[in-house]
Amino acid sequence: MxxxxxxxxxxxxxxxxxxxxxxxxxxxxxxxxxxxxxxxxxxxxxxxxxxxxxxxxxxxxxxxxxxxxxxxxxxxxxxxxxxxxxxxxxxxxxxxxxxxxxxxxxxxxxxxxxxxxxxxxxETPPDPAVGAIASAVSSSSVGELAWSLGLSARQLHRRSLAAFGYGPKVLHRVLRFDRAVKLAWAGVPFADVAHRTGYSDQAHLSREVRELAGVPLGQLIRP
Structure with a gap:
C-alpha cells in the first residue's frame, strides 16, 4: 500500500x-x-x-x-x-x-x-534560476533558455547539474516522462498522453518510457 x-x-x-x-x-x-x-x-x-x-x-x-x-x-x-x-x-x-x-x-x-x-x-536561500529552468525547460531550446536567464549554455548546464542532477536536455526528458506517467495512472489513453505531453506520437512515448523506466508503459502502471 x-x-x-x-x-x-x-x-x-x-x-x-x-x-x-x-x-x-x-x-x-x-x-x-x-x-x-x-x-x-x-x-x-x-x-x-x-x-x-x-x-x-x-x-x-x-x-x-x-x-x-x-x-x-x-x-x-x-x-x-x-x-x-x-x-x-x-x-x-x-x-x-x-x-x-x-x-x-x-x-x-x-x-x-x-x-x-x-x-x-x-538555512539556504534558493537559487532564483532553478524555478525558471524547471518551468521553461520543456518549452525552450537550451540556447533560448540560457539567453533568457542571462547565462551561457555552459553556465546553464553547470547550474542545472548542481540543482537537478541532470543537464537541461535530460531534465526535459525526465520531467516530460513524469507528467506522462501521471496522466497514464489517471486513466488517460496513451495516445492522448503522448499528445498532451509533447511526444511526437504514441510510439515516441513508448520508446521513451522503455528507456527511462525499463518496462512498457502498460506494465509500469499495472497495479
Whole structure:
C-alpha cells in the first residue's frame, strides 16, 4: 500500500507499507527523497534517478519528497553527486541520533522528517534560476533558455547539474516522462498522453518510457 499527501514547502510526504517482502520499481521523476525505514531504523537519501531500477521493500517506509531542484539546498551538495545514489542521511547531515530517536517514537514519522527538511531549507536561500529552468525547460531550446536567464549554455548546464542532477536536455526528458506517467495512472489513453505531453506520437512515448523506466508503459502502471 502506498499513499502520499501534500505538505507545505515540500512536493509531498508519503508512506509505503508491505505485509511481506516485495519488489518495486522506482522510476525517474526529477525529485529527491529522504526515506526512513521503520523496520531497520535506517534514514537515507534517494537522489535523482536517470533510469528505472528494481528495489526490494519490506515493512513500512516513510518519506519526504523535494520538488525538482530543491533537495540539494537541504543536503548541501550538488544534485549530480547524488544522481542514481542511495546515501545515508548521516553522510550529508552528520550524526543523526536525535532525529532517529524522534522518528522511532513518532506517531507520524513523515512530519518529523518534513520538519527536519524544512529547517534545513530555511538555512539556504534558493537559487532564483532553478524555478525558471524547471518551468521553461520543456518549452525552450537550451540556447533560448540560457539567453533568457542571462547565462551561457555552459553556465546553464553547470547550474542545472548542481540543482537537478541532470543537464537541461535530460531534465526535459525526465520531467516530460513524469507528467506522462501521471496522466497514464489517471486513466488517460496513451495516445492522448503522448499528445498532451509533447511526444511526437504514441510510439515516441513508448520508446521513451522503455528507456527511462525499463518496462512498457502498460506494465509500469499495472497495479
Amino acid at each position: 502506498y499513499a502520499e499527501r501534500p505538505f507545505p514547502g515540500l512536493a509531498c510526504v508519503w508512506q509505503r507499507t508491505t505485509s511481506s517482502p516485495a519488489v518495486g520499481r522506482v522510476v525517474p521523476d526529477g525529485c529527491t527523497d529522504i526515506i526512513y525505514s521503520a523496520t531497520t531504523g535506517e534514514v537515507f537519501v534517494a537522489g535523482p534517478d536517470t533510469v528505472g531500477h528494481v528495489t526490494r521493500v519490506s515493512g513500512t517506509l516513510f518519506g519526504v519528497r523535494f520538488g525538482p531542484g530543491v533537495g540539494p539546498l537541504a543536503f548541501g551538495v550538488p544534485a549530480v553527486e547524488l544522481r542514481d545514489q542511495r546515501v545515508p542521511l548521516a553522510a550529508l547531515w552528520g550524526p543523526s541520533a536525535r532525529l532517529e530517536d524522534d522518528l522511532g517514537s513518532a506517531d507520524d514519522p513523515c512530519s518529523v522528517l518534513a520538519s527536519a527538511a524544512l529547517e534545513r531549507l530555511r
